[in-house]
Amino acid sequence: MNDIRRDTPLSAGGSGDIPATPRASILVINCGSSSIKFAVFGARRETLIISGLAERLGSPEARMLWKIDGERHERSMPGADLEAALRAMLEVLPPNLQLLGIGHRVVHGAEEFSGSVLIDDAVLAAVERCVPLAPLHNPANLAGIRAARHVFPDTPQVAVFDTAFHQTLPRHAYLYAVPREWYTRDRVRRYGFHGTSHRYVSAEAARRLGKDPSEIGLITAHLGNGCSACAVDRGRSVDTTMGISPLEGLVMGTRSGDIDPALHEYMAARRGWDLPRIMRALNRESGLLGLSGLSNDMRTLVEAADNGNDDARLAIDVFCYRLAKAISALSAALSRLDAIVFTGGIGEHSPVVRARTAEHLHLLGVDLDPELNAANGEPETGRISKSGARTCLVIPTNEELMIARDTLSVIRNP
Known part of the structure; x- marks a missing residue:
């Protein structure tokens, strides 16, 4: 086994400097x-x-x-x-x-x-x-x-x-309109997820824009097999699309996102399904997979749509419309909107998804530059929007680095 030092020179009770060793x-x-x-x-x-x-x-x-x-x-x-x-x-x-x-x-x-x-x-x-x-x-x-x-x-x-970044949501954003004791007794509320990713890309967006995070408003869209969007006002999460669980919100790879809660009763009556069976369908059989009947992978769906698969095309259209609808809604939580940020596997690598989403956002002044969008962003800034239009950026997320930074900060200042 390698000689791995497991000790740390930092004191257990106070702050300390990073050790000089390059290892x-x-x-x-x-x-x-x-x-x-x-x-x-x-x-x-x-x-x-x-x-x-x-x-x-x-x-x-x-x-x-x-x-x-x-x-x-x-x-x-x-x-x-x-x-x-x-x-x-x-x-x-x-x-x-x-x-x-x-x-x-x-x-x-x-x-x-x-x-x-x-x-x-x-x-x-x-x-x-x-x-x-x-x-x-x-x-x-x-x-x-x-x-x-x-x-x-x-x-x-x-x-x-994952949930910590969203603990700054105001009460009017995190409470559901259900009996109050569901919150006080059962902890039912919006919690939000992907917080480490939203925190990383919002700080990185501020850096690329040459602004302090406390000066700007952003909407960040983390798009992968799981998807969520977040309104970030002056460096703080003020609203987000996921809820008490990661099932709420945007259309995802295999998750439905937002649905009418009465659907559970309806499917129980129609199919005789119990609650676990319905939840399994909403978590594992829905989203892009359910809509397309083909795949939960956006790359597969884009290729299939290009080859004439109407179900794949429809799945992409629903995904992009629901994303644009959420971005528009989240703008209500902000005092200003400096940029929309795309991240995650789909957000970083799918020009088709970004372009189709942008088509629904003309009221927010979104207008993408086709060449920059096709290249997944300008090399230095990640910008994909036309000059003078609402700023849109592609920023690769790095949740692992964010966790490493937090870890070092906590052990230096426990």
Whole structure:
């Protein structure tokens, strides 16, 4: 096994400077039910040192894929669990790394957390209390944290929450029009997700515009297999499309997004389905996949539409219209709108989606430059809009880097 230093010179009770060693680094972990994504960043220059994925954990097909120094590698790990995967990851890290801390993505922090925190037993108990709000995600996040604490017992570990950025929503934005005790007793409210991505790209947009984040208003659209949009006013989230769960809001790869709640009763009566069956359909069989009957992958749908597939074309049209409708609605939350930002796999790489969405946004002054849009943005700024039109930008997200930054900040100032 490589010689990995797991200590940190930072004091446990106060701030400290980044150590002088060039090997000082932060490990980022994103743990799913049967996979772990990981990345290591240099603490000083934020350089990506290694990234990888351990997948199919707990099965005979378990394996680890990683990339370092531009080269891709693969290792079979039959039957490996989370802890075994973390120990295997240790063996492929560059020698003599000094791990200052480990940052964990945690999907749901409810109202318990408005920022990233140093993990201790009390934090773990609070994350556990949020499991009913994210039963598919938080248990896996907790399992990853516990495994990492066992493998790295002396390394500070930090929880970074998808929901935290949206804790600045005003009450009129996060409350649903349901009996008030649903909120006070059952915690029913809009929480929002993709917060780490929205926070990263909104700060990056301000930098590219030459503005301080506190001076501008933005709408950010994170578009991937999961999709959400966010109104960011002076660096703070003031409204977002996802709700108590990631099912609400935009059309997504396999999720329906917004629907009439009476649909549950209607489908139960029509098909005899119970609630879990209906929820499975809305989460896994809907969205682009359900509309097209073909795929949840936008690239596949664009190609199929170009070849005359009407269902694929319709799925894209619905996706783009609903996105434009949400962007228009979110503008009501802002005092000014300096730019619309596209990010995520679709947002960064689909000129077709951006162009079709823009066609519905003429009232906001959106007019894209076809050449810049086709190139996924001007090299320096990411601008895809025509001069004099509403500024639209394409900015690649970097949630792992944002988690690394938060981790370093928290361990320096616990």
